Amino acid sequence: MKKSVIIIGAGFSSLAASCYLAQAGYNVTVLEKNKTVGGRARQLLKDGFTFDIGPTWYWMPDVFERFFADFNKKPSDYYTLEKLNPAYSVYFDKDEQITIEDSLDKICKTFEDVEKGSSIKLKKFIDKARTNYDIAIKDLVYKPGVSPLELMSTATIMRVNQFFSNIKRDVRKSFKNIRLAQILEFPVLFLGAKPSNTPSFYNFMNYADFGLGTFHPKKGMYQVILAMETLAKELGVNIKTEASVKEIEVKSGKAKGVVSNNHFLGADIILSGADYWHTETLIEKKYRQYSESYWSKKTFAPAALLFYIGFDKKLKNVNHHTLFFDVDFDEHAFDIYDNPKWPDNPLFYASFPSITDKSSAPEGKEAGIFLIPLAPGLNDTPELRQLYFDKVIKRFEHLTSQKVTDNILFKESFCINDFIKDYNSYKGNAYGMANTLTQTAFLRPKLKSSKVNNLYFTGQLTVPGPGVPPSLISGKLVSELIIKHH
Template identity: 45%
Template sequence: MSTENSKKRIAVIGSGFSGLSAAAYAAKSGNEVHVFEKHDQPGGRARQFKTDEGYVFDMGPSWYWMPDIIEGFFTDFDYKVSDFFKLVSLDPQFEMIFSEEKISVPEKNEDIHELFEKIEPGAGKQYDKFIKSAQYKYEVGMKDFVTKPCYSWLEFASLKIVGSALKLDLLSNFRKYVSGYFSDPKLRSLMEFPVIFLGASPQHIPALYSLMNYGGYVLGTKYPMGGFYQLVLAMKSVAEKQGVTFHFSHDVQKINTENGKVVSITVGDKDYEFDAVIASADYHHTETLIPKSLRNYNDAYWKTKTFAPSCLIYYLGIKGKIPHLKHHTLFFENELDHHIDCIYINKKWPAKPLFYSCCPSKTDPDVSPEGCENLFLLLPLAPGIQDEDAVREKYLKEMLERIEKHTGETDLISRIDYKRSYCVSDFISDYNAYQGNAYGLSNTLSQTAVLKPKIRNKKISNLFYTGQLTVPGPGVPPSLISGKIVAEEVNKLKLK
């Protein structure tokens, strides 16, 4: 804990998950913390909105995985998740639609074992071996590997991490790793799909990230009643209990420096003085708020980076129920690699897309009017792509037709009660997201750990960065960890 003499006045820019986390931890250490958020509510990409028709839409994250990491945040402040919201386990966790059949992933791990064995004789035993290895990676990876500030590789020189290096499979690619366990293409897709959240082809993601299969399938897919936004509100509450002050509708225009130090930030026509700044906003955007000579990275650097996808999202209110649609459904009737190539190589709209649907009204009656469905559709896209309304609508029509084919429903487009789309240009305008990316930097081997953008400015001693463009990477649990890492580094800062 900080002593009173080292108490700092800290500004946090942005109130996404990493910003909320950083603010709470920094305030817990005795600092005076102020969060500046350009929107009128907290959450960043995880904001929520309500419609006049009675629908409640989470704007971003919808997969509640790695519940122990999220619980760990609250434990650090002597709370429990259950103090703030009710968490339910989904059964099935999700359904995956292929061209000829569909697979529902059950809630219990032993039932997943049986499912694999039924699809491919011997695969049940292979699944158990895969998960045992994934559990080891999860326990070392999420507890030790991803908790480092990543200034230097020497941080990973502990006996535990060095001794685990081979078991962590950092140098083998995820696709080859999965194919060593399973032959059936559906099972391979089932195991590969979680790393899509990491923003790259399974061919370019380290096998270390099989830890996500454990963090999802074994620990279970959860849903917070009231929507994912309940996690945002809970974290805001924890931060406020530590003394954090929130300033909404406060867009930071400039970070002011003198002699290699931040002295203030400019919001509107007013300057606010601070001892340190933690930027939870888009990293590239944050660096436009300081002179070019003081930036960690120039534009040429960002152009060489591999970004995770952007996406086309539709928030739909549907009149009537869709009985055969699950809470989470992955539409994988088309070739995964074709869609991935359109994101990373060809950088164009996919001719045969994959997409994801979330229907939280299956679990939560409060997110839609009675007798209606709340439907969230997401189609991954290349960052920087053009996203005119006509193109968005074309893909909406295709996604709805595929849902109709899967569920036996007809003419869903005429049953739309509410509709809002969100795409690349919206990510840019709302979040200053570089090229409209939705998930930060891809977790490729060349962009892992020390090779990610640094959490500390090299020329401004009291400017720090947190969130999905720095360590540990994209996703809600990593963002919580990122905030904690940065708060600890700021706490070490000595005032002169």
């Protein structure tokens, strides 16, 4: 008889795991607390506008291809990808903007225009990043984080020094222009830590950025979720929404099932793609692997204040992805990681999907998503949200030389309280746990519970780490572990 698996949550990692487990012959049920699948990658539809609530960057397309190939499918069977050109632009001041185009040769020319001789250094830097990318994808990120020995290969041993230096040190050694340095430090923010706390090895993110490029799935990132949902259902997965899990029942050290919507549902195996910390609150204290003090000492990726805005006109002087680095980068990072508080002068990011994708907004209008990174656990009030909205819109108008305040049809916000309410997120973090040296690979929370038989975890707080491609990989890793043990 087929073994049954209950998966808590329907984000990227849960849906990926559900597909692998169903393919392997398990009877899989996914329980999602919200009205739609997607976890942090849900969608907001309003007045003819479409917004991705969560991730908006499609990087590392090879990881998506590898996922679908495991089921003899291709991404193009489900959605259409467009490579963005430009990939993104960065405002450093009203009159200082650097645009990153869609090929390394073009980017090298941009670098050379800003700092003479930097294109040669950039090519060397990206060559090293490409090698690290190959090692990461082949040797490291598809390992389950069970043992330090997973890190031991000829390739990684040769690069051991790269785990003890950091991205900021390496970048600043080669690039004297602070603007170029900040652009090279930007991709590691996706890993959830400061460049000065991120091991040099993670420069493979620069290859993802400059080497592979930035893509957009037509109709938004949510199309990837819909593709995975379709695939899961084709494989026989049963998905239930508005099915919040209040308890994981454990008897004699063994997970027996869950309580959802006041009903007990039994299963041979329980897999949680919900927030790891929250999942452990669903079991008795004696069965928890990690204490509250363990979590409180960890470096979490930032939380975020997000705004979803409908504009009644097309905007100018912006690209699909636009970064605003016109304030002190280090000061904002300090306010996130070292002395957590609402930043006086925040960096922010804006996405305008309707520049690329007509389906995102009605004719002649623009969909805008604004994101301010924040420290997790801050006080979150409507007044603070409004204060920061006013701050970034004022700067946005100044930097892009246009008035937009009177052209706002509506705005919706999403912040720490919403991350907690909708995702049971620890302190309202947006991206999981940062990939610092002491939070890498086998040093992250484990995929398999050491105290409860048949209880497993997947997602951004375990291996390999934060981000959409790592979440897909996490789903694969945990399903392989389950198949191996059951």
